[in-house]
Amino acid sequence: MSALLNRTVTVIGAGIGGLTAALALASRGARVTVMERAPELGDVGAGIQLSANAVRVLDALGAGSALHAAARRTDAVQLNDAHGRRVLRMDLRAHRPDAPFLLIHRPRLIALLANAARQAGVIVELGRTVLDPVGTLTIAADGLRSSHRAALNGQQVPFFTGQTAWRALIPDPGSAPEAQVFMAPRRHLVSYPLPGGLRNIVAVEERPDWQDEGWSHPGDPDRLRANFAGMGGPVPGWLAQVDRTHLWGLFRHPVASRWHDDRLALLGDAAHPTLPFLAQGAGMAIEDAWTLAACLDAIADQPRALARYQALRHPRVTRIVEAANANARNYHFGGVMRFGAHSVLRLADRFAPSLMPGRFDWLYDFDPMAQRP
Template sequence: MTALSNRPITVIGAGIGGLTAALALARRGARVVVLERAPALGEVGAGIQLSANAVRVLDALGLGPALERGALRNAAVQLNDARGRRVLRMDLLAHRPDARFLLIHRPRLIALLADAVQAAGVTLRLGVEGSAAEEGLCIAADGLRSAHRAVLNGPQVPFFTGQTAWRAVIPDPGGPAEAQVFMAPGRHLVSYPLPQGLRNIVAVEERAAWHEEGWSHPGDPDRLRAAFADMRGPVLGWLARVRETNLWGLFRHPVAARWHDDRLVLLGDAAHPTLPFLAQGAGMAIEDAWTLAACLDAIPDQGAALARYQALRQPRVTRIVEAANGNARNYHLGGVKRVGAHAVLRVADRLAPSVMPGRFDWLYDFDPVAQRP
């Protein structure tokens, strides 16, 4: 018997974080109900990068074989200038040969998690609006627009970064399994392949116009192509195949100061929304899910368990959010700063190729499964 045996827990939100939390809790004996206000789990068909820190959790939850079948192993991250010339290549396989970095279609990951939670005995209810009045502990995994964050922290106004992003998935059967970044003054584009002959594209442009947060706002493919028309390498060929794109404004939120009360706790974007420039939004939610379940399992007093969860998670996610903010600046450098920064990176790429991957050891080598609650 553990502290979670037969305890009722309600998870609000059937995204990556909510489903991972439900699975981790059910594996430890909790009676879990997941409430999702959408009538179906289908969402915008985007790609996602899962770095080794998050994959360790999914492996521990028994999803390793399914991920092997449904994802590609990411071999590298390469930074290029707008002309398509290599600036820096971070070889993930060489620096961390035993770690797995994966590229997966987000709907595929959601489907894998949904199948796993239901097989574990979790009740999944769609088309239901959840609230903190549900039975037992309530976990708010309801995203960056979480009303439950405001319950704990009061109203907050996010800061518009002046950046707007397009997201698209195109048919593209070729190319190595690696992430490519193309950097230009005031904008950049990230792309990587997905299973089943697809390619994910995220293109970010600085602009003064304000755009609402969220992924589902339709964008104009021709405007996307026009904004990145002077990029070279494979970019123009990729953009020529874009038929549908979604557009959203990028906003900066502070990490929540208060993550819980006696019966409600925040998880993932509800606690710490991040800019998409370190590919850690899903990873942080997956880490949160494991740590929250481990704390509740190890510490019988619920209030003490929730306090321990926040104490373990808040410093790490704050560092990750700040690092993503830094990449937002570095990718868009112009003028003399851009020339100087790219020159330094090219020297490091030639003379010390392990230096830059090593700068992120603190991020990728972290193992949530091994952490003591």
């Protein structure tokens, strides 16, 4: 498999998906240039969860040692009710002892991917806006507002979910390495510690007004505290420390029906934006990167290679997006539905602790390296 050897490829976007794609392509011998419109690399100072399916790919691309040094392994995910009482604890180490789930500060992940890509020979050009495909092969990893997605699929109007998410970072000198979810009627809050003494907070509420998409809209910390004042456990202490927050409206987008033409391919959010309720936006982009490079390397005919890439990826990302949509509802139950759902989860927690982690074996045990291009 050497169809990529010395081929010239342009990647648009130096986010997680674009940089992983550049690394995957360069590792197979391609000459890759990444063009990023921002004047410097970086991202909103947020946390990110990388599940085993994504970590598996980065290990295979040689970025594993840097990743594990910069990240923190998470032991568990615990679901709690609004008062902070345990509903269900999913022990990730016990269920998958050899498949790490990692917590990392997003800018650190961007930096280590950029470093790995440059070491593989990738050229990264900043302050470059690309509106049209470049050369014979262009990979558009330019996010949910991708103009290249629109060029392939036409303009599409996303559906507002009626939910708005708040994001914040606070100091956290030494908490247990696990993700905590607090579920209340019409709202929930997710939090986990990050390396470097930080804690990531994402709080989602249903509200009649809405905000634009994107993570960079500043919010009012006092309103965040007021809107989530009814939550117990450690939540009030966490929110008391928030001095800066951002918020954004959550919209559902369809998975693109067309991912490519003869010389352009979509990757990551440009092809399949997702809600943040399964922590798989970055994971899907990382998987895309491996599969795209493998198809282009194995199939010399470029249109056939790009068609095979979409055929392999489309069913999986559609299932993930649908699962994330379902979680958006499940976290916000009220009344009888909430009582029934929490009762079932508490029974599973007590009598069948491996049941809930096992429901997502299809997601976390997936290995794109085992697929035949």
